[in-house]
Amino acid sequence: MSRTALRICPLCEATCGLTLTIEGTRVTGARGDREDVFSKGFICPKGASFGAVDSDPDRLRTPLVRRDGELREATWAEAFDAVAAGLRPVVEEHGSDSVGVVLGNPNVHTVAGALYPPVLLAGLRTRSLFTASTVDQMPKHVSSGLLFGDANAIPVPDLDHTSHLLLIGANPLESNGSLCTAPDFPGRLRALKARGGHLTVVDPRRTRTAKLADRHLAIRPGTDALLLAAMVHTLFAEDLADLAHLAPHVQDLDELRVAMGEFTPEAVAEACDLDADVIRTLARELAAAPTAAVYARIGSCTVAHGTLASWLVDVLNILTGNLDRPGGALFPQAATDRTPRPAGPGRGFALGRWHSRVRRLAEAKGELPLSALAEEIDTATGEGEPIRALIVVAANPVLSAPDGNRLDKALGSLDFMVSVDPYLNETSRHADVVLPPPPPSQSPHHDFAFNTLAVRNQVRYTRPAVPLEPGRMAESEILARLVLAATGMHGADPAAVDALVIDQTLGKAVTEPHSPVHGRDPRELAGQLTGESGPERRLDMMLRLGPYGDGFGARPEGLSLARLLAHPHGIDLGPLRPRLPQPLKTRSGKVELLPAPIAADLPRLGEALRERPAELVLVGRRHLRSNNSWMHNVPALTGGSNRCTLHIHPVDAARLGVRDGADVRVKGAGGEVVAPAEVTDAVRPGVVSLPHGWGHDRPGTRLGHASTAPGVNVNQLLDGSLLDPLSGNAVLNGVPVQLAASL
Numbered sequence: 001m002s003r004t005a006l007r008i009c010p011l012c013e014a015t016c017g018l019t020l021t022i023e024g025t026r027v028t029g030a031r032g033d034r035e036d037v038f039s040k041g042f043i044c045p046k047g048a049s050f051g052a053v054d055s056d057p058d059r060l061r062t063p064l065v066r067r068d069g070e071l072r073e074a075t076w077a078e079a080f081d082a083v084a085a086g087l088r089p090v091v092e093e094h095g096s097d098s099v100g101v102v103l104g105n106p107n108v109h110t111v112a113g114a115l116y117p118p119v120l121l122a123g124l125r126t127r128s129l130f131t132a133s134t135v136d137q138m139p140k141h142v143s144s145g146l147l148f149g150d151a152n153a154i155p156v157p158d159l160d161h162t163s164h165l166l167l168i169g170a171n172p173l174e175s176n177g178s179l180c181t182a183p184d185f186p187g188r189l190r191a192l193k194a195r196g197g198h199l200t201v202v203d204p205r206r207t208r209t210a211k212l213a214d215r216h217l218a219i220r221p222g223t224d225a226l227l228l229a230a231m232v233h234t235l236f237a238e239d240l241a242d243l244a245h246l247a248p249h250v251q252d253l254d255e256l257r258v259a260m261g262e263f264t265p266e267a268v269a270e271a272c273d274l275d276a277d278v279i280r281t282l283a284r285e286l287a288a289a290p291t292a293a294v295y296a297r298i299g300s301c302t303v304a305h306g307t308l309a310s311w312l313v314d315v316l317n318i319l320t321g322n323l324d325r326p327g328g329a330l331f332p333q334a335a336t337d338r339t340p341r342p343a344g345p346g347r348g349f350a351l352g353r354w355h356s357r358v359r360r361l362a363e364a365k366g367e368l369p370l371s372a373l374a375e376e377i378d379t380a381t382g383e384g385e386p387i388r389a390l391i392v393v394a395a396n397p398v399l400s401a402p403d404g405n406r407l408d409k410a411l412g413s414l415d416f417m418v419s420v421d422p423y424l425n426e427t428s429r430h431a432d433v434v435l436p437p438p439p440p441s442q443s444p445h446h447d448f449a450f451n452t453l454a455v456r457n458q459v460r461y462t463r464p465a466v467p468l469e470p471g472r473m474a475e476s477e478i479l480a481r482l483v484l485a486a487t488g489m490h491g492a493d494p495a496a497v498d499a500l501v502i503d504q505t506l507g508k509a510v511t512e513p514h515s516p517v518h519g520r521d522p523r524e525l526a527g528q529l530t531g532e533s534g535p536e537r538r539l540d541m542m543l544r545l546g547p548y549g550d551g552f553g554a555r556p557e558g559l560s561l562a563r564l565l566a567h568p569h570g571i572d573l574g575p576l577r578p579r580l581p582q583p584l585k586t587r588s589g590k591v592e593l594l595p596a597p598i599a600a601d602l603p604r605l606g607e608a609l610r611e612r613p614a615e616l617v618l619v620g621r622r623h624l625r626s627n628n629s630w631m632h633n634v635p636a637l638t639g640g641s642n643r644c645t646l647h648i649h650p651v652d653a654a655r656l657g658v659r660d661g662a663d664v665r666v667k668g669a670g671g672e673v674v675a676p677a678e679v680t681d682a683v684r685p686g687v688v689s690l691p692h693g694w695g696h697d698r699p700g701t702r703l704g705h706a707s708t709a710p711g712v713n714v715n716q717l718l719d720g721s722l723l724d725p726l727s728g729n730a731v732l733n734g735v736p737v738q739l740a741a742s743l
């Protein structure tokens with residue numbers, strides 16, 4: 001007997017609603033939920049393989065605890081005893097900064113990952129926080145922090161209504177979109193073209209997205225900030241800048257004009273390898289389009305001028321009057337956002353409030369660069385204590401961060417490490433305790449993060465499709481118990497963690513004059529919360545306090561968990577709407593167009609005009625059936641064209657004597673790897689491409705399928721020294737490499 005259940009897909013940022021077929025307790029099929037208010041039936045090959053991802057036999061079923069050097073199966077009680085015994089002495093003897101926390105990408109795809117890491121960090125009070133953000137989108141957080149005063153205020157292109165999209169360093173036809181949650185991104189781009197809209201793609205590779213475009217510009221990697229600066233220059237030079245409705249909310253326009261002075265199209269053309277007239281045309285088109293949006297992702301962030309490029313994207317949207325208007329780029333408003341406070345000056349955004357110990361790298365958004373994790377463990381300096389213990393939640397930095405070999409060694413030298421991870425992989429193999437979360441079918445789902453980045457305001461929640469199998473623990477309970485074990489409260493009831501958050505949140509809300517619960521009794525409000533678990537009660541609280549909430553009765557027609565559960569396919573909250581000036585939290589209360597840290601970084605961009613480009617540089621790529629480092633163990637998602645090969649242009653291949661299919665040795669500052677060449681003119685000359693997340697050949701892992709075709713770790717080519725200085729983001733694209741045909 002089979003049944004069906006709804007489950008939002010956690011496998012990428014598109015958040016598609018799926019209808020799962022379930023036989024017994026096993027997911028045997030997945031199709032798109034046609035009634036889903038947002039995804040309307042869309043599904044991709046990864047979502048269609050939900051069952052295979054969910055039931056991978058290599059997923060761990062019980063905790064592992066290291067005894068006599070070996071990881072052995074253990075009970076949950078033994079595992080948490082070991083966590084408390086491993087972490088507390090380190091905190092007590094060496095201080096909280098000597099305990100590092102590493103948070104990986106899947107935390108933004110789970111309910112537990114949204115709700116508990118903040119409590120862990122607040123309780124542990126460590127400054128040694130590292131996340132996947134500094135190998136990804138930290139430049140965007142920093143530019144938003146500086147421009148808008150809020151690192152999480154990220155404008156999203158109004159895909160469904162724009163008439164002109166300039167898409168830079170993103171390949172949503174394979175990635176399904178990022179910092180722009182849009183189920184069926186490909187269909188939405190086709191719809192843009194069908195309604196007469198225009199699409200330009202800037203990418204050194206002729207990607208599937210580029211093939212769909214009206215114009216593809218194969219820019220030289222790492223030079224987008226120059227291109228964008230020259231577009232800004234053109235808008236000023238040709239008097240095309242028109243802030244329109246934004247004028248009252250923006251400051252520093254004249255200062256910006258002066259700061260852009262040297263970045264003429266002619267000045268940047270050679271560095272970018274683009275025609276100066278084409279650059280002018282891009283700027284003119286953007287200004288002339290009835291509505292337009294500039295949108296940029298990985299290829300513009302994980303580069304040496306990542307923050308400047310991210311900033312210039314929004315500057316262009318502002319100067320063309322496209323920020324905060326339908327068809328342009330808008331700030332979404334999610335159902336679990338905090339109650340919007342009245343517009344007005346805020347606290348602003350500060351960078352570098354503390355620094356890393358070894359290289360003195362600045363913190364950004366409370367985080368240190370993931371590129372510095374290895375040295376913060378393996379290097380003693382005069383100042384402060386090295387990291388001696390590590391809490392890793394849903395992260396595989398041995399593959400995802402620069403110089404995996406060094407990090408691999410550093411992890412082996414820790415006094416104690418705990419990983420919350422379903423796999424024994426390249427990183428978790430070093431843990432003393434591995435705490436495996438249940439598979440997605442046994443977990444609830446709500447997109448706390450991605451609804452704040454979605455092209456349409458909507459809200460959806462799915463309960464676990466299958467009950468927890470015996471011996472399993474919900475990830476929320478795992479993380480709550482981890483919080484207790486790490487903060488000296490080992491053994492307390494994990495429900496206390498949720499109760500504490502609820503008390504604090506409601507206690508604060510009742511004091512805020514703009515809150516719908518101002519002046520009420522927090523205990524009475526807490527008593528009204530519904531839900532079967534701590535996380536559900538917290539979701540209920542956030543929904544009810546939020547911008548669409550019922551305000552605990554103040555707005556009876558508003559949202560609550562009960563209301564959401566009555567709409568299993570979700571509730572549509574309408575298209576993105578203008579919100580300025582409310583989201584601004586700068587000290588001036590305005591959009592600060594030329595923030596001081598940005599102005600101070602511009603001379604470095606000027607120097608890039610005079611740098612000689614490297615002969616050969618490396619860029620990454622994603623395959624539709626991949627997901628960073630952790631899906632190579634699913635046979636249905638590997639093989640075919642999803643292989644770890646080095647793409648190289650025929651001209652370079654001929655020059656360097658590289659034959660299609662033959663092994664080639666790639667050398668970078670951090671080491672070398674050998675991968676088979678795939679000669680293709682889809683990459684521009686002077687550029688080679690390797691995907692990331694491969695290199696599954698280390699001993700002591702349990703990745704049966706992945707280890708049969710391990711691939712190589714592209715990040716071994718990096719030594720971790722190349723960073724975007726403002727954000728601390730690793731430079732992963734546009735990295736100089738050398739090739740030699742391998743013997």
Ligand SMILES: Nc1nc2c(c(=O)[nH]1)N[C@H]1C(S)=C(S)[C@@H](COP(=O)(O)OP(=O)(O)OC[C@H]3O[C@@H](n4cnc5c(=O)[nH]c(N)nc54)[C@H](O)[C@@H]3O)O[C@H]1N2
Pocket residue numbers: 103104105106110132135136298393394395396397399400401420421422423425437475620621627628629630691692693714715732
């Ligand atoms: N060269 C290069 N390097 C890159 C990139 C690139 O483009 N080029 N991309 C970067 C980007 S954008 C990112 S986001 C990072 C990702 O870097 P990471 O976050 O370190 O890596 P992931 O491969 O996403 O792996 C996350 C871990 O989470 C585990 N996991 C999966 N599901 C769950 C779950 O439900 N709960 C828990 N607790 N764990 C789970 C997986 O087993 C895996 O160990 O990699 C970055 N690295």
Ligand SMILES: Nc1nc2c(c(=O)[nH]1)N[C@H]1C(S)=C(S)[C@@H](COP(=O)(O)OP(=O)(O)OC[C@H]3O[C@@H](n4cnc5c(=O)[nH]c(N)nc54)[C@H](O)[C@@H]3O)O[C@H]1N2
Pocket residue numbers: 012013105136168169170171172174175176177178202203204205207219220221222223224297298299300303619620621622623624625626627628733734
């Ligand atoms: N199938 C699949 N989907 C995924 C993931 C995955 O691993 N596989 N990972 C998820 C994650 S964590 C993220 S962050 C998103 C990322 O989503 P996207 O940002 O769309 O990521 P990519 O597909 O890597 O596209 C980046 C593009 O930038 C180009 N590029 C490289 N260097 C430069 C440059 O200097 N300038 C310009 N203009 N372009 C450049 C590359 O050629 C590549 O085509 O994808 C998510 N979705």
Ligand code: SF4
Pocket residue numbers: 009010011012013014015016042043044045046047048176183184
């Ligand atoms: S596009 Fe992303 S969210 Fe949608 S089915 Fe595919 S992997 Fe899942």
Ligand SMILES: [Mo]
Pocket residue numbers: 105132136
């Ligand atoms: Mo990412």
